[in-house]
Each structure stands twice: as C-alpha cells, then as structure tokens.
Amino acid sequence: MSAMRTYSVAVVILGGALAVALLSLLPAEHALHVPGYVVALLGKYLCYALLALSVDLVWGYVGILSLGHGAFFAIGGYAMGMYLMRQIGARGVYGNATLPDFMVFLNWQELPWYWGGFNHFGFALLVMALAPGLLAFVFGYLAFRSRVTGVYLSIITQALTYALMLAFFRNDMGFGGNNGLTDFKDFLGFSLQSDATRAGLLVASAALLSLFYVVCRMLVGARFGKVLVAIRDAESRARFLGYRVERYKVAVFVFSAVMAGLAGALYVPQVGIINPGEFAPANSIEAVIWVAVGGRGTLVGAIIGAILVNLGKTIFTGALPELWLFALGGLFILVTLFLPKGVVGLWDRIMARRVPAPPLVAAPVRQPEAGE
Amino acid sequence: MRKFLVTCALVLFAALAANPAAADPVEDILTGFASSKYDDIEKSIDALAASGDAAAPAILDALSAGDLQVSSDKKLYIKGDDGSLKEARSGADATGEIPPGLKAVKVNNRVRRAIDAAMGQLTLLSPDPAKRLSAAASQFHAPDPAQLPAVESAIAKESDPAVKRAFEQARAAIILVKSDAPDADKIAAIGLLAARGDEDAKSLLDAATASGSPAVADAARGALKGIERSLAWWSAAQNVYYGLSLGSVLLLAAIGLAITFGVMGVINMAHGEMVMLGAYTTYVVQQAVMVAAPGLTDYALVLAVPAAFLVSGAAGIAIERSIIRFLYGRPLETLLATFGLSLVLQQAMRSIFGPTNLQVDNPSWMSGSMDLGGLAITYNRFWIILFAVAIFALLTLVLRKTALGLQMRAVTQNRRMAASMGIRTGWVDSLTFGLGSGVAGIAGVALSQIDNVSPNLGQSYIIDSFMVVVFGGVGNLWGTLVGAMSLGVANKLLEPVAGAVLGKIVVLVLLVLFIQRRPRGLFPVKGRAVES
Amino acid sequence: MTEVTDALLYLDGVTVSFDGFKALNTLSFVVAPGEMRAVIGPNGAGKTTMMDVITGKTRPDQGTALFRGSADLTKLDEAEIATLGIGRKFQKPTVFEMHSVTDNLLLALKGDRAPRRVLFARETLSERARIDEILETVRLSAVRRRLAGELSHGQKQWLEIGMLLAQEPELLLVDEPVAGMTDAETADTADLLRRINQTRTVVVVEHDMTFVRALDVKVTVLHEGSVLAEGSLDHVSADPRVVEVYLGR
Numbered sequence A: 001m002s003a004m005r006t007y008s009v010a011v012v013i014l015g016g017a018l019a020v021a022l023l024s025l026l027p028a029e030h031a032l033h034v035p036g037y038v039v040a041l042l043g044k045y046l047c048y049a050l051l052a053l054s055v056d057l058v059w060g061y062v063g064i065l066s067l068g069h070g071a072f073f074a075i076g077g078y079a080m081g082m083y084l085m086r087q088i089g090a091r092g093v094y095g096n097a098t099l100p101d102f103m104v105f106l107n108w109q110e111l112p113w114y115w116g117g118f119n120h121f122g123f124a125l126l127v128m129a130l131a132p133g134l135l136a137f138v139f140g141y142l143a144f145r146s147r148v149t150g151v152y153l154s155i156i157t158q159a160l161t162y163a164l165m166l167a168f169f170r171n172d173m174g175f176g177g178n179n180g181l182t183d184f185k186d187f188l189g190f191s192l193q194s195d196a197t198r199a200g201l202l203v204a205s206a207a208l209l210s211l212f213y214v215v216c217r218m219l220v221g222a223r224f225g226k227v228l229v230a231i232r233d234a235e236s237r238a239r240f241l242g243y244r245v246e247r248y249k250v251a252v253f254v255f256s257a258v259m260a261g262l263a264g265a266l267y268v269p270q271v272g273i274i275n276p277g278e279f280a281p282a283n284s285i286e287a288v289i290w291v292a293v294g295g296r297g298t299l300v301g302a303i304i305g306a307i308l309v310n311l312g313k314t315i316f317t318g319a320l321p322e323l324w325l326f327a328l329g330g331l332f333i334l335v336t337l338f339l340p341k342g343v344v345g346l347w348d349r350i351m352a353r354r355v356p357a358p359p360l361v362a363a364p365v366r367q368p369e370a371g372e
Numbered sequence B: 001m002r003k004f005l006v007t008c009a010l011v012l013f014a015a016l017a018a019n020p021a022a023a024d025p026v027e028d029i030l031t032g033f034a035s036s037k038y039d040d041i042e043k044s045i046d047a048l049a050a051s052g053d054a055a056a057p058a059i060l061d062a063l064s065a066g067d068l069q070v071s072s073d074k075k076l077y078i079k080g081d082d083g084s085l086k087e088a089r090s091g092a093d094a095t096g097e098i099p100p101g102l103k104a105v106k107v108n109n110r111v112r113r114a115i116d117a118a119m120g121q122l123t124l125l126s127p128d129p130a131k132r133l134s135a136a137a138s139q140f141h142a143p144d145p146a147q148l149p150a151v152e153s154a155i156a157k158e159s160d161p162a163v164k165r166a167f168e169q170a171r172a173a174i175i176l177v178k179s180d181a182p183d184a185d186k187i188a189a190i191g192l193l194a195a196r197g198d199e200d201a202k203s204l205l206d207a208a209t210a211s212g213s214p215a216v217a218d219a220a221r222g223a224l225k226g227i228e229r230s231l232a233w234w235s236a237a238q239n240v241y242y243g244l245s246l247g248s249v250l251l252l253a254a255i256g257l258a259i260t261f262g263v264m265g266v267i268n269m270a271h272g273e274m275v276m277l278g279a280y281t282t283y284v285v286q287q288a289v290m291v292a293a294p295g296l297t298d299y300a301l302v303l304a305v306p307a308a309f310l311v312s313g314a315a316g317i318a319i320e321r322s323i324i325r326f327l328y329g330r331p332l333e334t335l336l337a338t339f340g341l342s343l344v345l346q347q348a349m350r351s352i353f354g355p356t357n358l359q360v361d362n363p364s365w366m367s368g369s370m371d372l373g374g375l376a377i378t379y380n381r382f383w384i385i386l387f388a389v390a391i392f393a394l395l396t397l398v399l400r401k402t403a404l405g406l407q408m409r410a411v412t413q414n415r416r417m418a419a420s421m422g423i424r425t426g427w428v429d430s431l432t433f434g435l436g437s438g439v440a441g442i443a444g445v446a447l448s449q450i451d452n453v454s455p456n457l458g459q460s461y462i463i464d465s466f467m468v469v470v471f472g473g474v475g476n477l478w479g480t481l482v483g484a485m486s487l488g489v490a491n492k493l494l495e496p497v498a499g500a501v502l503g504k505i506v507v508l509v510l511l512v513l514f515i516q517r518r519p520r521g522l523f524p525v526k527g528r529a530v531e532s
Numbered sequence C: 001m002t003e004v005t006d007a008l009l010y011l012d013g014v015t016v017s018f019d020g021f022k023a024l025n026t027l028s029f030v031v032a033p034g035e036m037r038a039v040i041g042p043n044g045a046g047k048t049t050m051m052d053v054i055t056g057k058t059r060p061d062q063g064t065a066l067f068r069g070s071a072d073l074t075k076l077d078e079a080e081i082a083t084l085g086i087g088r089k090f091q092k093p094t095v096f097e098m099h100s101v102t103d104n105l106l107l108a109l110k111g112d113r114a115p116r117r118v119l120f121a122r123e124t125l126s127e128r129a130r131i132d133e134i135l136e137t138v139r140l141s142a143v144r145r146r147l148a149g150e151l152s153h154g155q156k157q158w159l160e161i162g163m164l165l166a167q168e169p170e171l172l173l174v175d176e177p178v179a180g181m182t183d184a185e186t187a188d189t190a191d192l193l194r195r196i197n198q199t200r201t202v203v204v205v206e207h208d209m210t211f212v213r214a215l216d217v218k219v220t221v222l223h224e225g226s227v228l229a230e231g232s233l234d235h236v237s238a239d240p241r242v243v244e245v246y247l248g249r
Ligand SMILES: Nc1ncnc2c1ncn2[C@@H]1O[C@H](COP(=O)(O)OP(=O)(O)OP(=O)(O)O)[C@@H](O)[C@H]1O
Pocket: B526, B527, B528, B531, C018, C022, C023, C041, C042, C043, C044, C045, C046, C047, C048, C049, C050, C091
C-alpha cells in the first residue's frame, strides 16, 4: 500500500474524531451538537479498533490466532483503573484518602505493595504498557520456543485468559473482585463527567489508533513484515533459511500485547469501569471476529470490522437485544464460510471488476504448513 | 447366678409376650390417660414407653398431635385426619355408634417433653433395626447421661451386631460426658471411640482431653492422634473420590471431543452446546414422562440417554453437513465458525426455554449416599463414574470393532486411499462427527444431574474438555481417560490446599506449562499424519 | 571439540527410530569438501530422514553428525544449522507463496537474521544485483514480479534452488529436484547443479536415473536406513543387491 493511502487512513480517523470532539463542545441546543454519550461510544469503538489491530498483526501476518488478547486489553485496563482509583482519594464513600472503597469494605488496613506508585500517572502508564508486554513475553517465550502452533496455541491462549478471569474474580487478589474497579472521578485532574474530558479522550484514542496503524503499516511493509508473512505461510522454510522463528513471534506478540494493553487503558476511563468480565474468553474471540469481518491481514480491515460490528451491536442490543447473539453468531459463520477476506476483500473484488488494480494486500486464504 | 436370673426373666418376658390371653398390663396403663391430671398422664406415658408395646408409638404420636381421644368408659381412640375413628390399642376401625363422652386427651408442655423422652426410649427398643440404629446415633451425637440405663438395657437386649456396636458407642459417648463415671470406664470408652475413628469421635475426644483426670486426658490425646492420622488418610481418599468423580464428568464432556477433535482434527467450539442440548433433552424427556407416565419418572433418565444421543448426534451431523464440511483443513476458521454456532445455539435455548436454570430431578436411586469406612459415597457421583466408564468402554469397542470404526480410522489415516477403496468418506465424516456429538449429548444427561441446566452449561466445560484432550494426547482415547482422571484428581487434591478457584488456576497454569513442554500431550501419536 | 575428520559432512552410526521402526539404522555417510554426491534408494529408504538429521529437524537416537569436522549437528536447531552454511531444498517444493519471486529471494539472501537487524534493513543495490544474478541463473527473470504461489511446479523447484543459492551455503542438500519436470528441464537442472558444484558441495537425492547419470558423480545407495552400496553409478548398478532392492532386473 502506498504511503499516501497509509496516511489517508490515519488522517480520516484523526480528522473524524477531532470533528466529533469539536461538535460535542457546541451548546446542547445547537443543531450539530453531538451528545456526550455518543462521544464516549465512539471512543470505545476506537479502543476496540486498536485491540482488533493488535489481533490482526499477530493473526493476519504471523498466523498466531490468539484467543487471549482480551487478557492484555484487560490488564492494561486494570492498570489504568488502579490509577483512576488512586485519583479518587478521599472522595470515596468511606472517605479514606489512601485505600479504595472496596479495600475499606474488606477491612484491609493498608494498600497492597503492588498498588504503590499508581498515584503517579507516569508510573501507571509504564505499567499499562509493560504489564501486558511482560505477560506476553513470558507466555510467548515458553509457547513459541516449544513450537506450540495452530489450534493448540489458540487453546492455551484461551486457557490463559480464562485462568486470569478466575484469578481476578477473587477478592483477595486486591483488584476489587467481582465488581472490579469503578466510580472513577477524574483523569489527570479532569472530571470524567465533563464533555471536554470525553472529547479529549476520544481524540487521544484516535491519535493512538492512528499512530499504531501507521507503525504497523510500516512494520509489515518492511522486510521485517515480509519475514512475518514468510513465517505464517511456510514456517519451516523460514527456519531452514536461518530465521529464528520463535524470536520473531515473541517480538511481534509482545508488541501486539502492548498495543492491546494501551487500548484497554484508554477504554477504561471512557466506559467508567473495569471488571473481570473483560477477561472472559468470549471477549477475545469476539475481537478475532471483528478482524475476520473486516478482512484478516489488511490492518484497515481490523479497524473497519471492529467499528462495524460494534456499531451493529449497539443498534441491535438497543432494539432487539435477544437477536444480537443470533446476529453475532451468524456473522461468525457467514464470514468464515463466504467472506474469507472480509469486507476489505469484498471491496477489492468490486473495485477490481471496475478498474483492474493491484489488490490492497495479499491476504491469505489458506496456507497449508509445509513440513517437508 | 445373675446370668441365670436374667435368663429366667427373659424366658418369662418371652412367655408373657407370646401369650396375649394373660392379664394385659398395657390396658391398665392406658386407662391412666382418662385422668384429667397431667401428672397421671405423664406417669402413663412413662409406663407405656417402658412396656415397649407395639401400639405405643402410634398412641404417643396421636397424643402429641392432639388426636388421642378418650370416651367416658375410659376407652382410647385415635382420630384420623379424615375424621375416622380407630381403636387406639388394636388400630381397628371403631364400629357402631360414636362412643359417648368422647374428648381429646389434654397435653401441655411438660407432657410433650415426657412424650419426646418416651419416644426416644421406645425407638431404642423398636423392632425395626434401622430405627434402633438411628436412635443409637442420636444418642451418640447428643449424649445424655440420664439415658444411660435405657441404653444399657438396650445393649443387653440387642442381638443385631451392627446395632449393638452402635449402642455401645452411644454408651461410650455418654460415659465420656458423664462427670461421675469412673476413670477406668472412661478409658475403656475412649478405646471404643478411637476404634470408631471419625469426625464425631474426634470432637468427643477433643472434649475429653480437658478432663480433670490426667489418665483420661492422656488416653484421649493418644487416641486423638491416631484418629487424626486415619482421618487424614480418609479425607485424602475422599478427595480422590471427588477427583475421580470430577474426572468422570470431564471424561464425559471430553470424550466426544476426543473423537471430533482428536480423531477428525475438527475444532468444534460448539461441543459444549452439544452437551447442553443433551441436558435440555433430558429435561424435556423428564417432563414428558411425568405427564405421560408419572409412575416411571424415576426411569426417565434411562430414556433420556438414547434421546440425547439422537438429538445431539443429529445436530452434529447437521453441523458437519452445513458448515464444517466446507472448512476441512482450515482449523482456525472452523474454530471461529463453530464458536459463532455456539452463540446461536445458546441464544436459541435461551429463547425457547428462558434464561433461568431448569429443574431436572434426581431419580430416587441416584439420591442419597452410603458410607464406606470413612468415605461418603454419594450415589449420583457414583453412578456418573460408572456411567462414564461404561460409555468409554462402549466407545472404544465401537471404534475397534465396528465397520464404522474401521472406516473412520481408515479415513483419518489416509483419506485418498480410503476413498479409492470405495469408502464414502463424506458420510464417514458426517457419522463420525455425529457420533462425537451424540456422545456429548449423553454427557449432557449426566451433567443435568449435578449441574444447572442452563444455556451456559456447555460453556463451563469447553475449555476443560479441550485441556483434557490436549493433555491426554490427541487422537488417543486412553489418553483422554488418563487425562480426565488426572486432571480431576489434581483439581480436587489441590482444592483443600489452595482453595477451589486458586486450585483451578494452578491446574490451568500447570497444564499450559505442560503443553509447552510436550505439545503432543501425554500419549502422543507419532507419525507423519500429525506432522503435516 | 578436536577435529576428527577433514570431511565436510560426517555422519557415523546414526540411528533414528519412529515408534520402534528404524528409519535410519547405524547410517554412516561422509562427504568431502567440494564433492557432489547422489543418493538413491527405494521409497522409505531413509533419504529424507537423513536430510532431516543433517538439518536439525530430527534428532537422532544415536550417532555422530558433524559439519566441517567440528560443528555437532545433533545439538543445533534448524536456524543455527542454516546459518552455519547448510541449505536445503525440500522434497515437496516449499516457497513463500504469498510473496513475489524477488521477495522470496530477498528473504533468502545471506545476511543477519536477527529481528532487530531485519527491522531496519533496507534493500541495498548489491542485494538487488545479487537477486538479478540469481534470477538469471534459475531462469526466472521473466516472472520476477509474480507471486510464488502462481508459479508452475517446475518453476517452484527452481525458485527454491535459487533461494538456496541466495543463502550462499557451503553445503546444499537437494531432495528430488527434478520430480515433475520435463526431460528438457531435467537436463537443465543437472546442468545447473553441476555449475553450482563448481563452488559448493552438493548432496542430491533423486529417483530419476537419467538425471543421476547426467550428474556423473559418486552414488550412495540407501536401503532400510543404511548404506547398501557406494561408488560410481556403473559400479553400484552392477551390484546384484542394488538391482534386487532398487533398480529392478
Ligand atoms: N516423522 C515420522 N514419523 C514416523 N515415521 C516416519 C517419519 N518420518 C519418516 N518416517 C518413516 O521413515 C521411513 C523413511 O522415510 P523417508 O522419508 O526418509 O524415506 P525416503 O527415502 O525419503 O523415501 P522417498 O523416496 O519416498 O522420499 C519411511 O518408512 C517413513 O514412513
């Protein structure tokens, strides 16, 4: 894809978000005013889009189908949640200046050591990126070194997020148990209830998404990306050419996890809560389907898919809540059966019929791993 | 000499009991109930209990319920709930006219207390050994020194060895709490309790360690140590039993997967929903039987097994024909499509049956439990273990011995060759998938007995099932068996140490590590087929 | 380790078993530097398994496998062995189907494979020249922009050989390079391998006897996991055991 096109995607995302943000600051009676909940909703979509982008990077380009990316997203979210909890200070129900409400409720006397430092945003930011990255490193190192691939890998990533979900449900983990972290007041000193803060968060999400989109685009366009696709399509060929496949996989997996973690971090202030439900295996699989709907291995597709599906979810759950799961389930089936290249592939096909042009990106349909 | 006297007394007693024509003291006692004084009534109660007469329990029952009536000629009647009248002693329907001056025998709280005590004593002497046993147990659990003579006389009369032992233990318990019992008796009692060696004995002994007499306290401490050791063993054994039962649940849930995933290599994320369908089928069958033949409700489960197999099997075949067939060789896509399917199936059940848990009844032969040494074997778990093993054996046979099994293996080992030998590979695929799904449905029947029947039933087992199959080694039924059992036991042994949730997490983490060490599981199938 | 041999490739007593079945049975196989060797033998003789052992894909149960007399091939993994200078063409042609022909060669070019180096690598002029040169050699210049997946079977075989060349290995292992080729292509391939052999050591596995004859090199006959005969093609064809198990009467 040309640099022009790369940047135009980023510009559309950022420009659109800026426009919506500005409109939301108009007086409420103005015809073009965008209500605050729409801003928060869009911000949420963009965070999901970033999560989808991270999934597409590993699945679309390296063939690692992670069913546990929701875990990285949630960990980033918890790191942000911990910062936001500390920001509440003495304004909680119990008025305790250091302990969050749930700890007071559990009769805890002091802050657990791992909550230390979260009153500084810089430290929290570091954890939002490093904690998912570290988990991905340990997990990826073990898994890729012993050459766990394909569905086996998918299944153990799913088990990973499942185990984390169980762990975070426990009260004595010190992350609020069942209820998670919520009742946040402000972020970097700005009230989370104000329209301006919401608009700011939306723009921040768009900026982060655009930034990562451009970085990913450059990454997959460069020789590094070619190695990744080579690994995806013929792992053993790559090995016999001298590439340490596991190192590439770990590197990309960690990068992708950091991306997902930051997405989760920005998600939390916009929805106002983070709880263990975010670790549910179904969430991770849903992120995969966004990518499939948009078009695997295209990056743009991940963004489009995440926004489309979540828009559908919002509309459906408002109008016909009981039909949503039918629709989502049907989407999984139909897309895999009839749209292996997703919306982007469909678009390419339609365009190709009109003007013969090179495909957007050569997305894989099936790649039997050659062992010999 | 004393023995002789006792024997004489017994003979006499037997003779009396055998000869109804002899003067009947019970009739005399019963006339006491006609008195309007509570004191007299109380005395009559005690005397009636001491007589051990067969009609006594019914009379006392009626008395405490306010149904005992006395006529002006001092004859006793029991009024039934339907207004009928029976003669109290014989239990025969009262004939003729309503006896004159009929009124209820009065009771107050003191009388009630007397009735309760009398009932306890009566059950010690009840002709039904099960009743005597439970009377002994209640004495043991709430030892009352006042009952010592009653218990001792019961011991003397008892002929059933099991009941006798129970009485002796009850006596030991009483002696232990009786403050004025001699040390020697207490130490003997401690010996008896140590032999019993369960949680209850332990708490009694615990109390005895605080005894004023050092000899008794020492003996109690010694006995405690022994009991604790054996209790630890029993509790470990109990956990292993729980583990095996969890393992069989896992086995049931995973064994269908061992076929679809292990043998065919198809990732079916809707496998849990096949299990769920089986559970819902059980519910429907049970409801239908309840309506059509209420007497057979206990056996609805037996009917549900083939029904669930057919329903889930048919669903499986439909899924294979309509979705999976198009995705062979694309495992990741299969995974996604079948996950979507699982969402659809869950929502469908939610729409049809509602989101709440459905009540599936345990048949009577599956409720309750038995004690085996220090083990409590619950019948439902026990049946599930048996059931799982039976299904496993059956499936192994089907794969080994039937034509379908043979063709299945042929197709999975070399599809092209099998096709060229005239095997209709498409049908074999469908049937294999149907078999795996049908077995999942059968698992649903079992799970409906121990878990909530809800649309989410399958979800809670899917990850565990995959873990079992992968742990055991793909393509290997025995691996699945060993995998399921060891995971079940590991889970339950960790539970007391780490807590239920943490135990599960530890097992999951260990599994993930294990898979990374040995990606092909415990019992890997070697060969080219798995490498490509 | 002290140098125990001056052979480039030295296998001794190598045994590989799968579930009790011995795919290689105390195999000994020595290739001198600069040599070209043809390996023949019936299906299932263990030829591919031998290559698996040399390239680190399969670990032998027993035996020694040394490269340049010092590197213990049984201890290294595929990537390390490739970096040492052993290149391998698979029996079933394996190229990166979703990449163009040039990109396939680019990825194969000798160079630092560490992720952080590759991350900032830019294609240099000398790399481009080298790719052009290889494209000429394997006669794929005309299809350089096509996706490798769109090539014909024979072209894929050649592309894979081209990738081997790009790797600049000291030793090339070539498993059935002419399977599925026309007679003319077969002759060309023999020609190509002989040219490659002018600068590198080559081990070729082939069933095609005309091809082996065209190579005109020392032949090793494998049977049931061990060496049955070794020598010139005429020499081994005269061996009655070879005729019995492989060549046929
Ligand atoms: N991973 C494996 N698992 C089980 N058996 C194997 C494996 N790899 C090879 N074999 C067996 O080892 C034997 C030797 O196989 P190999 O591929 O080395 O033969 P070959 O000489 O290359 O035959 P061909 O000429 O057909 O390529 C065969 O019987 C094969 O089935």
